[in-house]
Amino acid sequence: MKVAWAGSRHAVEVADRMACLVASDPVFRKDTRTMLSRKELFKDTLKKAAHAWKRTVELHLTEEEANLLRLYIDQPGYVDLHWVMFVPAIKGQGTEEQQKKWLTMAYKFQIIGTYAQTELGHGSNVQGLETTATFDPSTDEFIMHSPTLTSSKWWPGGLGKTSTHAVVYARLITEGKDYGIHGFIMQLRSLDDHSPLPGITIGDIGGKFGSGAYNSMDNGVMRLDHVRIPRDQMLMRLAQVTREGKYVHSDVPKQLLYGTMVYVRQTIVADASRALSRAVCIAVRYGAIRKQFGSKAGGPETQVLNYKTQQSRLFPFLASAYAFRFVGQWLKWLYTDVTQKLESKDFSTLPEAHACTAGLKSVTTSATADAIEECQKLCGGHGYLNSSGLPELFAVNLPACTYEGDNVVLLLQVARFLMKTVSQVASGKQPVGTTAYMGNIQHLMQCKSVVNTVEDWLNPAAIKEVFEARALRMAVNCAQNISKAPSQEEGFSELSPDLVEAAVAHVQLIIVTKFIEKLQEDILGHGVKEQLQKLCGIYALHLIHNERLGKLYAQVRPNAVALVDAFDYTDHYLGSALGRYDGDVYSALYKEAWKDPLNETVVPDGYQEHLRPLLKQQLKLSRL
Numbered sequence: 320m321k322v323a324w325a326g327s328r329h330a331v332e333v334a335d336r337m338a339c340l341v342a343s344d345p346v347f348r349k350d351t352r353t354m355l356s357r358k359e360l361f362k363d364t365l366k367k368a369a370h371a372w373k374r375t376v377e378l379h380l381t382e383e384e385a386n387l388l389r390l391y392i393d394q395p396g397y398v399d400l401h402w403v404m405f406v407p408a409i410k411g412q413g414t415e416e417q418q419k420k421w422l423t424m425a426y427k428f429q430i431i432g433t434y435a436q437t438e439l440g441h442g443s444n445v446q447g448l449e450t451t452a453t454f455d456p457s458t459d460e461f462i463m464h465s466p467t468l469t470s471s472k473w474w475p476g477g478l479g480k481t482s483t484h485a486v487v488y489a490r491l492i493t494e495g496k497d498y499g500i501h502g503f504i505m506q507l508r509s510l511d512d513h514s515p516l517p518g519i520t521i522g523d524i525g526g527k528f529g530s531g532a533y534n535s536m537d538n539g540v541m542r543l544d545h546v547r548i549p550r551d552q553m554l555m556r557l558a559q560v561t562r563e564g565k566y567v568h569s570d571v572p573k574q575l576l577y578g579t580m581v582y583v584r585q586t587i588v589a590d591a592s593r594a595l596s597r598a599v600c601i602a603v604r605y606g607a608i609r610k611q612f613g614s615k616a617g618g619p620e621t622q623v624l625n626y627k628t629q630q631s632r633l634f635p636f637l638a639s640a641y642a643f644r645f646v647g648q649w650l651k652w653l654y655t656d657v658t659q660k661l662e663s664k665d666f667s668t669l670p671e672a673h674a675c676t677a678g679l680k681s682v683t684t685s686a687t688a689d690a691i692e693e694c695q696k697l698c699g700g701h702g703y704l705n706s707s708g709l710p711e712l713f714a715v716n717l718p719a720c721t722y723e724g725d726n727v728v729l730l731l732q733v734a735r736f737l738m739k740t741v742s743q744v745a746s747g748k749q750p751v752g753t754t755a756y757m758g759n760i761q762h763l764m765q766c767k768s769v770v771n772t773v774e775d776w777l778n779p780a781a782i783k784e785v786f787e788a789r790a791l792r793m794a795v796n797c798a799q800n801i802s803k804a805p806s807q808e809e810g811f812s813e814l815s816p817d818l819v820e821a822a823v824a825h826v827q828l829i830i831v832t833k834f835i836e837k838l839q840e841d842i843l844g845h846g847v848k849e850q851l852q853k854l855c856g857i858y859a860l861h862l863i864h865n866e867r868l869g870k871l872y873a874q875v876r877p878n879a880v881a882l883v884d885a886f887d888y889t890d891h892y893l894g895s896a897l898g899r900y901d902g903d904v905y906s907a908l909y910k911e912a913w914k915d916p917l918n919e920t921v922v923p924d925g926y927q928e929h930l931r932p933l934l935k936q937q938l939k940l941s942r943l
């Protein structure tokens with residue numbers, strides 16, 4: 320099952336090696352992380368990132384190994400933005416010459432970059448960004464400026480205290496005309512003493528949700544006061560400005576400006592499956608250890624994982640972890656395929672890539688955030704402790720519903736794609752790819768239920784057709800209602816809640832379809848495919864509330880712990896007293912409690928000033 324989860328024996332081997340490298344290095348300890356002040360936590364993040372780089376160089380780690388090292392360190396920091404956004408932005412929007420210049424320095428960590436797009440006043444609406452980049456032909460420079468308070472760059476990870484450079488998104492103005500948003504490389508800080516360069520005011524935006532967690536990241540604020548940069552620091556793969564100041568758009572779709580976001584959304588789906596699997600691993604293992612209430616005859620207490628309510632709440636998340644993992648593997652293939660097509664100027668699958676990355680990022684991160692919160696409740700009181708690992712897991716992954724695109728805004732992008740497809744089908748065009756099912760509109764719009772017997776509900780073809788019919792009917796219904804509106808735009812706005820639901824149904828169909836397709840592959844291991852078939856059934860049927868689920872839960876229960884062991888997480892990475900592999904939960908909880916700084920003294924600080932006088936006074940009063 321490990322291989323099915325990891326994707327290959329090689330992936331299992333590399334992951335094991337990197338996880339053990341991190342777990343065995345005291346510099347990467349994280350058991351006291353939630354007890355540190357924000358400044359201590361930030362400094363700890365700098366230390367870990369520097370040590371990780373040192374180990375990467377010493378051990379000659381490959382890019383795959385270095386990414387896994389960063390992943391198992393499990394502490395958001397500037398390195399994530401450097402590798403996940405700054406480098407891909409230059410790769411995607413820089414010319415060959417610009418890539419050669421800047422990536423050479425970035426790969427050697429001679430510069431540290433971030434992705435500075437969002438502003439105080441705009442995040443979702445990229446075309447509404449206010450930072451300006453005005454070309455000055457007299458000096459062959461762009462003047463970068465924050466014209467208003469709301470144009471302050473706000474949120475970029477690493478911007479606050481760490482990044483020396485950034486890809487900054489700004490309105491390009493030349494010859495008095497505003498050409499909209501483009502990317503520019505800017506140096507922010509001196510490479511000698513790290514002080515901000517002239518005209519740049521820069522700092523951290525302050526603490527964020529939860530202890531530990533994302534507070535390790537210096538999300539920053541930046542204001543620019545007429546900062547001049549050379550013309551050749553405009554990222555010029557998508558468009559150029561000539562020495563004379565003429566704007567020249569290249570022959571690629573302007574949406575490639577958004578390419579970095581598509582790339583990150585694709586990676587976030589894999590992150591969501593990993594975060595969800597960690598929460599499920601903790602809750603399943605703890606559910607097998609925790610016993611509450613036994614038979615009246617004084618028999619042994621019952622494992623809480625045996626309660627039907629616990630299973631009906633938890634097993635859909637177990638199934639979702641595998642479902643998101645497999646659709647994430649497919650999405651990585653889709654993204655690679657689109658990127659290769661772009662190289663040969665084939666832009667035909669760009670809309671599909673946008674819709675799939677936006678939709679899957681939205682659906683998987685929303686489901687994961689909700690599931691982690693529920694896993695905390697599934698562990699009772701102990702799930703609320705930092706030593707359970709669940710509060711931090713929730714706090715680190717909750718913002719994924721917002722960053723890289725607010726989930727509702729992204730679903731509306733999917734809805735826009737679906738409405739265009741419905742319209743094309745109506746005009747006789749055969750849809751392809753993930754919307755191919757819409758070409759079967761006659762059958763799916765009228766089909767009687769293809770599932771008549773209980774057994775039908777475990778027939779993958781029947782399940783797929785149910786999901787196709789659901790998604791198509793919701794999309795067509797929206798299209799019909801929009802057509803009754805005074806205008807397409809008004810109709811789309813009025814119907815937006817229904818359009819979001821239709822988009823979710825389409826994305827869930829993709830997830831179910833990719834799970835079914837995964838099961839048609841050769842899957843190693845005795846009994847593994849059968850277990851995955853049950854999980855596929857649980858994932859699909861829990862979305863449509865089917866009465867078949869109870870039987871499936873009972874069939875999965877005997878293998879539940881084995882199915883989470885297959886995630887192959889070290890106790891270090893899981894970071895949970897409840898999810899330990901050895902199940903020694905109670906002694907682990909007890910041991911972790913004493914690490915809290917509050918237990919450094921048996922009589923707490925503040926007793927003499929605030930508690931003793933109160934108690935003494937009350938005692939005196941009681942004797943009057």
Ligand SMILES: CC/C=C\C/C=C\C/C=C\C/C=C\C/C=C\C/C=C\CCCCC(=O)SCCNC(=O)CCNC(=O)[C@H](O)C(C)(C)COP(=O)(O)OP(=O)(O)OC[C@H]1O[C@@H](n2cnc3c(N)ncnc32)[C@H](O)[C@@H]1OP(=O)(O)O
Pocket residue numbers: 389390391393394395396399400403404434436437442443444445446476574575577578580581583586587590669670673715721722723724725728732735
């Ligand atoms: C950071 C570390 C975190 C955790 C670390 C923990 C542990 C470490 C271990 C592992 C971590 C590893 C990796 C971490 C993974 C992820 C975390 C990394 C980074 C996270 C930080 C977050 C970074 C950010 O948030 S960057 C900013 C993101 N901002 C957005 O997403 C903005 C959203 N808005 C938009 O995209 C656009 O404004 C819009 C799409 C909503 C609207 O576009 P527009 O205004 O142009 O209008 P439209 O008319 O809608 O579109 C016009 C046409 O263009 C098409 N279109 C739109 N977008 C795209 C696209 N992207 N691609 C292709 N085509 C696109 C659209 O369809 C229209 O086409 P049509 O034909 O005209 O219909």
Ligand SMILES: Cc1cc2nc3c(=O)[nH]c(=O)nc-3n(C[C@H](O)[C@H](O)[C@H](O)COP(=O)(O)OP(=O)(O)OC[C@H]3O[C@@H](n4cnc5c(N)ncnc54)[C@H](O)[C@@H]3O)c2cc1C
Pocket residue numbers: 400434435436437440441442443444473474475476533538718721722723724725726727728731
């Ligand atoms: C932890 C974290 C890290 C981040 N890192 C970075 C970074 O490194 N670089 C960077 O550039 N940015 C970063 N961001 C910013 C992030 O990309 C934005 O917050 C995100 O894109 C959402 O935009 P917003 O904040 O403007 O939300 P808004 O769009 O203001 O959302 C507010 C509400 O309005 C709704 N809404 C907005 N538009 C519509 C619409 N058209 N129709 C219906 N509803 C709508 C949304 O659904 C939401 O409910 C980060 C954010 C977070 C939380």
